Amino acid sequence: MIAKPPSRAALLGTSAASVVLFLVVWEACCRAGLVDPIFLPPPSAVLAKALQMMGEGTLLGNVLASARRVMMGFLAATAIAIPLGIMLGTSTYARAAFDPILSFLRPLPSMSWIPLSLLWFGITETQKYSIVFMGTFAPALVYVIEATRNIDPLLIRAAQNLGASRWQVMKEVILPGSLAQILSGLKVILGLAWTCVISAELVAAREGLGFLIMNGKEFFQTEVVVLGMVLISITVLLTDFVFRLIENRVLRWQR
Amino acid sequence: MFVQRRDFIQRCALASLTAALPLGALAAAQGLNYGGSAWLGHYPAYLAMSEGYLKEAGIVQDWQMFGTSSARMSAVMSGGVDIACTGIVSALALMSRGARHFSIIAIPENFGRVEGIVARNGIKSIADLKGKKLGVTFASSAHLLVLDVLDRAGFKPNDVTVLNVPAPELPAAMQSGQIDAAAAWTPQFDSILRQSGVTLLADDTRFSLYESHKVTPGPDVLVVRKAFAQKNPALVKAYLKAYFRASELLRDKPEEAARALSKLTQLPAEDQMASVKGAEWYTLAQQAQILQGPYMEGLQKLADLLVKHKQIDKAPVVKDWIDASFIGA
Numbered sequence: 001m002i003a004k005p006p007s008r009a010a011l012l013g014t015s016a017a018s019v020v021l022f023l024v025v026w027e028a029c030c031r032a033g034l035v036d037p038i039f040l041p042p043p044s045a046v047l048a049k050a051l052q053m054m055g056e057g058t059l060l061g062n063v064l065a066s067a068r069r070v071m072m073g074f075l076a077a078t079a080i081a082i083p084l085g086i087m088l089g090t091s092t093y094a095r096a097a098f099d100p101i102l103s104f105l106r107p108l109p110s111m112s113w114i115p116l117s118l119l120w121f122g123i124t125e126t127q128k129y130s131i132v133f134m135g136t137f138a139p140a141l142v143y144v145i146e147a148t149r150n151i152d153p154l155l156i157r158a159a160q161n162l163g164a165s166r167w168q169v170m171k172e173v174i175l176p177g178s179l180a181q182i183l184s185g186l187k188v189i190l191g192l193a194w195t196c197v198i199s200a201e202l203v204a205a206r207e208g209l210g211f212l213i214m215n216g217k218e219f220f221q222t223e224v225v226v227l228g229m230v231l232i233s234i235t236v237l238l239t240d241f242v243f244r245l246i247e248n249r250v251l252r253w254q255r
Numbered sequence: 256m257f258v259q260r261r262d263f264i265q266r267c268a269l270a271s272l273t274a275a276l277p278l279g280a281l282a283a284a285q286g287l288n289y290g291g292s293a294w295l296g297h298y299p300a301y302l303a304m305s306e307g308y309l310k311e312a313g314i315v316q317d318w319q320m321f322g323t324s325s326a327r328m329s330a331v332m333s334g335g336v337d338i339a340c341t342g343i344v345s346a347l348a349l350m351s352r353g354a355r356h357f358s359i360i361a362i363p364e365n366f367g368r369v370e371g372i373v374a375r376n377g378i379k380s381i382a383d384l385k386g387k388k389l390g391v392t393f394a395s396s397a398h399l400l401v402l403d404v405l406d407r408a409g410f411k412p413n414d415v416t417v418l419n420v421p422a423p424e425l426p427a428a429m430q431s432g433q434i435d436a437a438a439a440w441t442p443q444f445d446s447i448l449r450q451s452g453v454t455l456l457a458d459d460t461r462f463s464l465y466e467s468h469k470v471t472p473g474p475d476v477l478v479v480r481k482a483f484a485q486k487n488p489a490l491v492k493a494y495l496k497a498y499f500r501a502s503e504l505l506r507d508k509p510e511e512a513a514r515a516l517s518k519l520t521q522l523p524a525e526d527q528m529a530s531v532k533g534a535e536w537y538t539l540a541q542q543a544q545i546l547q548g549p550y551m552e553g554l555q556k557l558a559d560l561l562v563k564h565k566q567i568d569k570a571p572v573v574k575d576w577i578d579a580s581f582i583g584a
Contacts, residue, residue, distance in 0.1 A: 122433040218394030
């Protein structure tokens with residue numbers, strides 16, 4: 001007899017129960033004195049801080065400021081990385097020419113760009129966008145190149161034998177064939193963009209989740225630090241959800 | 256060449272004995288981890304080490320570098336650092352959270368003219384800052400100086416755009432015109448002052464509590480990790496003797512001290528001398544009066560001021576963290 005697969009509601013219930021259990025254990029450890037709240041605040045303190053900041057009207061401002069920086073940097077990076085990656089993925093010569101530059105850029109952490117970005121863009125929002133851009137551009141480019149190179153060459157040759165032009169091969173074979181992998185890569189890059197925004201908000205920021213965490217750290221307000229971390233996770237989950245909706249819509253033909 | 260078994264054993268025994276001799280000598284010396292940086296508050300600890308005062312006292316100091324006071328205090332909290340000099344703002348932030356892991360055991364110095372607000376061409380007074388961009392490292396003593404000076408000048412929070420700029424970036428930001436004014440401490444403060452056409456608008460002597468209690472916005476305090484001090488009280492006492500011997504060198508022979516410090520700070524000789532002479536170096540004999548006198552009232556008022564400017568949630572009772580037992584008081 002084959003066991004009946006668990007229902008969606010049962011799976012959701014299990015996930016919710018594990019979250020609640022985790023929070024209860026965390027809270028109990030703090031209240032019992034097993035964990036010093038200076039090192040790790042209880043969830044109730046984090047929630048109280050969140051409510052206080054919501055009351056003061058500063059919480060949403062911080063989330064929106066970071067979200068704007070992430071989206072601007074991420075969109076700029078993908079707008080360049082997608083066409084460039086497809087071109088590099090399909091042209092051996094172009095790839096040979098660009099590979100050394102990409103190999104140089106790829107290992108650089110976003111934080112290493114802070115001194116130069118300050119000189120180039122000054123203490124402006126553009127400087128913060130540029131940090132997110134530089135931290136996400138090279139990884140996004142690598143994902144797109146790999147997605148493009150993974151297209152079955154037989155499909156390309158078949159299209160060419162049937163008389164398809166270069167543009168038609170690109171539009172009808174390469175782009176649809178690599179889109180799924182590009183989109184799943186971009187989901188990872190979007191998460192990476194949120195780590196870059198922490199570096200971006202180290203300098204000349206007055207708001208944002210990165211600023212919130214760094215300022216909280218300076219004053220040992222660990223509940224503010226944890227709140228900032230939780231908000232980053234929630235925002236990434238939300239953007240991931242939106243991304244999945246877009247993915248389902250764009251790749252409807254694949255299902 | 257053949258080596259006989261007996262020869263081999265004899266040589267091994269001799270080598271072991273030779274190696275064990277210095278180890279034995281080292282075992283007599285007691286070690287501690289010090290949290291430092293190139294900031295002037297650490298000069299006595301560095302000189303005590305470089306001039307051999309600590310060695311004479313049988314103490315081996317492991318010098319750990321930290322970029323900020325908060326990072327240094329985090330290391331104290333986690334047990335990685337035993338003794339550290341720190342800006343009081345970080346210590347007060349922890350004290351306001353009820354952290355009992357450390358005690359304040361001494362006040363190294365008082366600096367009033369090595370930190371301040373400097374403005375570019377055309378800005379001649381604090382009043383002229385209205386509508387301008389001012390760069391300062393948030394959560395620093397210079398930040399508190401800015402908040403205090405602007406508050407006393409009658410500015411509202413958004414009258415001046417106060418930007419969070421890390422201390423090392425401030426000179427370049429001023430030079431390139433990205434900010435109209437900067438609040439910094441030495442060595443960036445000296446570097447900005449050397450730029451052409453700049454005006455010093457205020458230094459720490461303009462801070463409200465300096466006028467009443469001779470307390471600067473971020474005075475340095477020497478802290479010890481409580482668990483370490485309880486286990487090694489004699490070591491902490493001996494450490495302080497060597498430490499304040501170095502303070503006397505700074506006060507009585509600044510040229511000699513400045514020469515030794517250049518290895519730590521990499522400052523040009525002239526700036527190094529100005530930095531040494533820019534502070535009043537306290538002696539061990541002065542500590543009892545400082546730790547139990549009006550200066551402490553000033554630190555308490557500083558905690559209250561941090562609450563007023565919303566830097567910390569509540570003011571700790573500073574005297575509860577003072578431990579004058581190691582200075583013989």
